[in-house]
Amino acid sequence: MLQLYFSPMACSLASRIALMEAGLDARYHLVHLGTKTVADDNSDFRGISSKGAVPVLVLANGERLTESAAVLQYIADLTPERGLAPPPGDPDRYRLQEWLSFVGTEIHKAFLFPTFWYKDDASLAKPRARIAQTLSVPAAHLTDREFLVGQRFTVADAHLTWALLLLRAAGVDVAQWPSLAAYLERMQARPAVREAIATEMALRKAITPSPA
């Protein structure tokens, strides 16, 4: 069985969404990113991946795959009938990779990562100055489209959905871009997406100490 190392509401949420949209069973291992420990047995997560970052997907043959763009495409290709990625060779496959890369670099690493890990204003000035321009790209693209690629939900949508949820948590009001707000609402109406988010929100609440 596939196994996913994840942290609640981290970028690994996109992989959980993909697994659920694919209808694939998996064992889920919660990772505490602050201490880099696996909740199951308190072991060092760096023993699973030297990168110390989620997602890590353990494949049926025991190999471990990291990097959201790779993990998401791997999951999509396990169930081609679900259409979670255009098939290899289809020109739209490159569009999918274009969006996975955009979300992973321009939104995640350029904005969300510094926002959640470096809280000081000096480090955040440049990311904050850039984010509106960055988000105008998917906002314009989604003005007359239901999904990022083609006519159906793909793993690129799973990735962007996660990023938009985190943007909200990072204080970016997605409502400034009506097409993005409507898109996020549409994505959250999907049963698999809704269930994945509810599961991770509950886990996050359970492990985050409530404010005194």
Ligand SMILES: N[C@@H](CCC(=O)N[C@@H](CS)C(=O)NCC(=O)O)C(=O)O
């Ligand atoms: N390039 C990786 C980035 C993964 C990543 O940064 N994951 C975050 C959670 S969203 C993490 O585990 N951070 C812990 C760390 O980097 O120490 C990907 O796209 O999967």
